[in-house]
Amino acid sequence: MASLNDPMILRQIIMDHYDNPRHHQLIEDDSKYLSIRKDSDSCIDDITMQVNINNDIIEDIRFDGVACTIATSSTSILTDLVIGKTIDEAQEIIDNYKNMIFEKDYDEDLLEEAIAFQNVHRQANRIKCATIGWDALQQLIDKYREAK
Amino acid sequence: MFDVYETRKKYPILNGIKMEGHNLVYMDSGATALKPQCVIDKVVEYYSEYSTNTHRGDYPLAHRADEEYEKVRKIVKEFINCNDENEIVYTYGTTHSINVLAHGIKHMLKKGDVVLISEFEHASNVLPWFRLKDEIGIEIEYVKLDEKHHLTPELFKESMHDGVKLVCLAHISNVLGQCLDIKEIAKITHDYNAIIAVDGAQSVPHIKVDVKDLDIDFLSFSAHKFGGPTGIGVLYGKYDLLNKLEAYNLGGGMNTRIECNTCYFIKEAPFKFEAGTPAIEATIGMGKAIQFIMDIGMDNIHEHIKKIRKHAIDRLQNELPEVIIYNPENEGAPLAFNVKGYEGARCQDIGSALATYGIAVRTGEHCAKLLPNLIGTKGSVRASLYLYNTIEDMDCLVDALKDIVAKEKENKGDALSWLL
Ligand SMILES: Cc1ncc(COP(=O)(O)O)c(C=O)c1O
Numbered sequence: 001m002a003s004l005n006d007p008m009i010l011r012q013i014i015m016d017h018y019d020n021p022r023h024h025q026l027i028e029d030d031s032k033y034l035s036i037r038k039d040s041d042s043c044i045d046d047i048t049m050q051v052n053i054n055n056d057i058i059e060d061i062r063f064d065g066v067a068c069t070i071a072t073s074s075t076s077i078l079t080d081l082v083i084g085k086t087i088d089e090a091q092e093i094i095d096n097y098k099n100m101i102f103e104k105d106y107d108e109d110l111l112e113e114a115i116a117f118q119n120v121h122r123q124a125n126r127i128k129c130a131t132i133g134w135d136a137l138q139q140l141i142d143k144y145r146e147a148k
Numbered sequence: 149m150f151d152v153y154e155t156r157k158k159y160p161i162l163n164g165i166k167m168e169g170h171n172l173v174y175m176d177s178g179a180t181a182l183k184p185q186c187v188i189d190k191v192v193e194y195y196s197e198y199s200t201n202t203h204r205g206d207y208p209l210a211h212r213a214d215e216e217y218e219k220v221r222k223i224v225k226e227f228i229n230c231n232d233e234n235e236i237v238y239t240y241g242t243t244h245s246i247n248v249l250a251h252g253i254k255h256m257l258k259k260g261d262v263v264l265i266s267e268f269e270h271a272s273n274v275l276p277w278f279r280l281k282d283e284i285g286i287e288i289e290y291v292k293l294d295e296k297h298h299l300t301p302e303l304f305k306e307s308m309h310d311g312v313k314l315v316c317l318a319h320i321s322n323v324l325g326q327c328l329d330i331k332e333i334a335k336i337t338h339d340y341n342a343i344i345a346v347d348g349a350q351s352v353p354h355i356k357v358d359v360k361d362l363d364i365d366f367l368s369f370s371a372h373k374f375g376g377p378t379g380i381g382v383l384y385g386k387y388d389l390l391n392k393l394e395a396y397n398l399g400g401g402m403n404t405r406i407e408c409n410t411c412y413f414i415k416e417a418p419f420k421f422e423a424g425t426p427a428i429e430a431t432i433g434m435g436k437a438i439q440f441i442m443d444i445g446m447d448n449i450h451e452h453i454k455k456i457r458k459h460a461i462d463r464l465q466n467e468l469p470e471v472i473i474y475n476p477e478n479e480g481a482p483l484a485f486n487v488k489g490y491e492g493a494r495c496q497d498i499g500s501a502l503a504t505y506g507i508a509v510r511t512g513e514h515c516a517k518l519l520p521n522l523i524g525t526k527g528s529v530r531a532s533l534y535l536y537n538t539i540e541d542m543d544c545l546v547d548a549l550k551d552i553v554a555k556e557k558e559n560k561g562d563a564l565s566w567l568l
């Protein structure tokens with residue numbers, strides 16, 4: 001993990017997830033999925049996320065859409081982090097990520113590559129890019145919990 | 149003679165405010181312009197010397213508020229050269245003006261009537277018309293444009309037909325900056341007995357807009373785009389047409405008599421559109437802002453911006469092949485561009501990177517959400533200029549872009565370096 005202090009490595013992580021976003025295709029038969037579309041009036045970001053939660057486990061998560069470097073890569077990293085986890089584990093990751101974004105204490109081990117976004121607060125107008133996918137998953141988890 | 153360096157001294161924000169440790173290079177005036185001290189003082193004067201309501205009180209202080217407030221109608225009249233100050237409706241800004249117009253004109257349109265707009269319109273000159281389609285079944289059509297996305301009077305003529313009842317166009321587009329030949333377009337519109345409503349949000353701050361000379365029926369604009377306060381703008385209309393519009397907001401100040409049997413009587417234009425307590429201080433501030441730019445001279449403003457804009461374009465074209473400029477030939481103030489490899493959604497990274505040099509630009513779709521169909525990119529960087537920008541500002545932009553591109557080439561962190 002020490003290498004994550006190197007800006008060049010962080011940049012590579014972000015660009016890799018931007019150029020080759022993971023879980024980046026929506027499924028057509030989404031009958032088992034909860035889905036949400038998040039778009040923004042003020043910027044270009046417009047993503048749709050689908051998640052299949054079974055027995056509290058995130059069995060699959062997918063996203064697609066048009067989004068900037070930060071929105072795409074932060075969402076891609078999120079999908080890698082939460083797939084296969086329980087919703088409680090995912091919630092802990094989301095909470096820690098939000099803490100990091102808003103400059104509170106957080107556990108960096110839980111966040112892995114997502115710490116690439118630790119400095120987003122330097123340009124606060126980009127916080128919404130770094131959180132759009134994370135907010136989408138939060139809303140889907142809330143939806144799942146409500147339906148239970 | 150206009151001296152930009154002297155003029156800059158009158159803007160407090162340009163004298164001491166830093167961004168990211170640099171002097172502010174403000175290139176987002178298309179979104180809103182900075183405010184000169186005299187406008188700020190005028191607003192504060194209202195609050196500290198006569199902050200009463202208008203049209204209400206029987207005491208001298210209230211009279212002063214009335215006078216200052218109504219005086220602005222005369223200033224606007226002179227500014228846009230209309231026939232009568234009663235052709236000036238105060239609104240909250242361009243968006244509100246267009247909505248007042250769309251609601252007010254609804255009863256004059258019927259199913260199948262065509263409202264002709266363009267694909268470069270701002271959302272506020274699109275959505276009110278889309279809603280009329282939903283409400284009463286009018287049709288929306290788009291004017292034809294040439295391969296450079298320009299609208300010539302010839303193409304406009306080709307787009308016109310007897311079904312068109314209303315033409316709604318931005319005089320200057322907020323992204324591409326083309327200045328339409330509105331005089332000719334208005335003439336053609338009237339040949340077809342149609343009405344022309346001009347969105348002047350970007351033109352009124354930059355060029356002399358003479359509604360009589362151009363013969364336009366309606367004009368909308370916002371004060372904040374030429375250095376006035378936010379929350380105040382104007383809907384101009386030729387009086388007879390204006391008075392035919394139905395008022396949307398009903399309430400105090402716009403009625404003459406109300407009876408228990410639910411009969412009510414309303415005032416004539418412009419007052420019938422001005423229900424409720426208005427943005428008094430903003431209105432008074434708008435008057436000051438108009439006087440300020442008229443004193444400088446609209447032609448001086450336009451010439452100055454043309455000059456510095458050309459300087460930046462010449463340098464970009466000669467020194468930075470990596471930059472794509474979407475509107476080099478237009479004279480309007482916005483400069484829309486992308487750095488190759490950063491088109492579309494990545495243009496935001498260029499915006500964030502420029503911010504680290506103290507340069508304020510806007511990125512994205514600029515509320516012109518139909519435009520990507522035209523220019524083939526969903527997002528662009530927009531550097532929009534105003535009378536206080538200098539040649540040095542333009543150099544600062546070009547040099548920063550060169551720096552960013554060079555770092556990108558060396559793979560040294562490029563446009564994301566602020567984040568790392
Ligand atoms: C061409 C154009 N029309 C309308 C508007 C809306 O103006 P306002 O936000 O002041 O209502 C703008 C502002 O960005 C504009 O540039």
